[in-house]
Amino acid sequence: MRNPTTALLLLLAIPACAAAADAAEGKRLVEANRCENCHHNVTMGGAKAVYLRKDRRVTTMEKLVSQVSVCNSQLKQQLFPEDEEHIVAYLNQAYYHFPAKK
Numbered sequence: 001m002r003n004p005t006t007a008l009l010l011l012l013a014i015p016a017c018a019a020a021a022d023a024a025e026g027k028r029l030v031e032a033n034r035c036e037n038c039h040h041n042v043t044m045g046g047a048k049a050v051y052l053r054k055d056r057r058v059t060t061m062e063k064l065v066s067q068v069s070v071c072n073s074q075l076k077q078q079l080f081p082e083d084e085e086h087i088v089a090y091l092n093q094a095y096y097h098f099p100a101k102k
């Protein structure tokens, strides 16, 4: 996290995101944007291995939000912020299982 203000803003944004996020739409976006092709080249362990590896990066909801954003920039798909929210919801539901914030 670059500065504490960014961290705080992210934390404040999460509850608002959770209400609108749609995990089914997130799944579709992950598949449509071929996120997992690139991850397979990183892990050599199949499409899902990057999320489930022992030394995975994402250990909090906040890190999940920022990693999805980093990867979105790498992909240059210019997903909208609400697309990132859907993707976060999907990945959390399918793999990470962080407690839902209300």
Ligand code: HEC
Pocket: 030, 033, 034, 035, 036, 038, 039, 042, 050, 051, 052, 055, 056, 057, 058, 059, 064, 067, 068, 071, 072, 074, 075, 087, 091
């Ligand atoms: C250009 C290649 C590339 C693309 C495309 C890409 N990623 Fe990634 N992604 C990576 C790499 C490399 C890592 C591992 C980063 C590390 O270990 O430091 C990663 C890690 C992640 C992680 C964290 C996994 C963990 O360790 O817990 C998530 C979540 C993620 N990507 C989501 C996405 C999503 C969603 C998309 C599609 C919108 C996407 N990525 C597209 C390269 C990519």
